């Protein structure tokens with residue numbers, strides 16, 4: 001029986017388990033990446049493991065998120081990251097060098113390899129035929145130490161692309177269409193694999209846009225074959241030595257099928273406040289727009305920014321629109337400068353931002369009250385822009401610029417402009433001067449890691465109690481994102497290295513009284529239990545969405561279903577991730593009810609499928625599923641991964 005590409009890469013890296021869908025497997029990780037907002041925790045955890053030098057083929061630490069330096073915190077974190085990278089064998093991509101996923105694709109990604117990154121958009125590497133996955137910082141630390149990565153053996157969705165993209169329809173429109181079809185929870189437990197004639201005409205940066213936003217499907221990752229396009233890109237980056245051709249077998253089997261005819265696809269747009277709220281641009285055409293932003297790890301490559309510069313050449317951005325552009329990397333930025341495209345953008349009125357995440361994570365450029373903002377980004381969750389009622393639409397850079405020119409949402413085909421074909425450069429401008437190599441082992445031994453006062457010790461909890469006596473401190477609805485649980489933005493991101501301080505912002509947008517209420521309960525010895533709906537914890541990989549609630553005394557979350565990375569992070573920090581056996585029980589619980597998870601520790605020790613929860617206030621019992629593997633149950637029993645690893649090492 002033929003194998004798909006996902007199975008081939010998994011099989012080549014399998015170190016534990018059987019490749020049976022849904023069963024836990026462990027794979028070897030070849031490369032890791034971290035970024036500064038999750039990286040400090042990850043390297044603190046790596047240090048705690050006591051491994052002197054990373055054991056991966058390549059590990060890179062990027063600085064791209066916390067680049068607004070309005071106080072000492074971010075700058076201190078950058079200094080810590082640079083010194084800790086030098087000491088432990090990690091390449092350091094300096095602030096200014098670009099967004100981790102863009103730079104990684106340019107300079108490090110290699111077909112057939114596995115990549116684990118402490119950022120949910122790590123799957124961008126799938127555009128280079130990598131199995132590239134997002135994870136919590138602790139899982140990445142373990143991988144840097146040579147440990148395997150555990151995941152449920154995924155289902156593989158085959159997406160067959162036929163035909164070829166028509167003028168003004170782009171890679172972004174393909175992934176928006178996939179999101180419309182599969183929704184933000186349609187990819188949970190799955191890898192999305194692209195194949196078919198339509199794949200051949202897509203360049204690696206275009207593939208990267210598609211695999212990047214596979215994260216919004218909740219998918220483990222997405223993957224493209226490695227073919228002539230891959231070779232052309234690697235050659236243009238001066239890295240053809242890492243090329244290997246890779247594809248699914250002709251008779252490969254997929255668990256699910258989708259087919260998209262690129263000839264028939266038209267420009268798409270995601271309406272507020274979910275990336276799967278996708279319609280044809282024509283459906284919302286005419287909506288007045290106040291802000292347009294082009295950039296982020298999804299859409300900020302040289303070709304698309306050149307195209308929008310050509311669209312804007314000799315024009316002025318509409319007077320009611322604030323328009324900003326953030327090139328994805330130093331390579332993109334310098335090439336735009338050399339080609340003159342940058343001057344065309346500036347001349348048209350673009351506000352040029354540094355090569356970083358910037359407004360995508362609420363670091364500046366928050367829109368005005370109630371403003372409509374059209375962005376080439378990947379997430380439009382409520383409040384993420386920094387303006388609670390900001391109306392964020394997601395679209396291709398071309399559709400974004402159509403809005404910037406006309407002042408309203410416009411299908412770029414209706415602009416009256418001729419389509420400009422921008423071929424992939426045959427040579428990219430390669431200069432790795434902003435990537436600092438690690439110290440040689442002999443010099444690394446005595447190197448000092450510099451820590452600023454913002455870096456607080458990692459909080460820990462004890463072993464799981466026999467019965468978890470708690471309160472339903474908060475009840476939330478479906479599709480809660482990690483941006484709801486642990487917001488980002490210019491005010492909160494600088495606190496990423498300080499859990500006690502950042503925990504004051506947990507659930508700020510949903511219920512700002514939550515941290516205080518939870519701490520008061522904790523002081524009385526009562527655990528907090530969060531009750532939630534479907535797809536709980538979608539979005540970012542930030543383990544702060546588990547760590548900070550843990551600090552506030554959250555011991556369990558009972559929801560209808562979880563997003564993959566958040567669930568893994570809960571396990572890593574000793575929080576019970578439980579799902580309702582009967583989802584109707586969700587309606588019977590009210591916020592504030594006293595809940596007791598009976599015999600919790602015993603159930604985990606004996607591997608019980610179902611646990612019983614007593615609603616003490618309403619005097620009824622209901623059942624919940626833990627669905628934990630033996631290893632996960634032991635981690636929770638120990639009070640989290642760090643305790644578990646320590647007890648394994650000491651044999652306690």
Ligand code: MIC
Pocket residue numbers: 037038065118119120121134361488539540541542
């Ligand atoms: C995001 O896009 O939400 C982030 C910021 O890149 C996060 C990581 C983080 O919270 O630091 C992600 O996607 O994992």
Ligand code: SF4
Pocket residue numbers: 065099119121296297298356357360361378
């Ligand atoms: Fe940065 Fe936005 Fe990409 Fe996250 S999604 S890595 S914040 S650019």
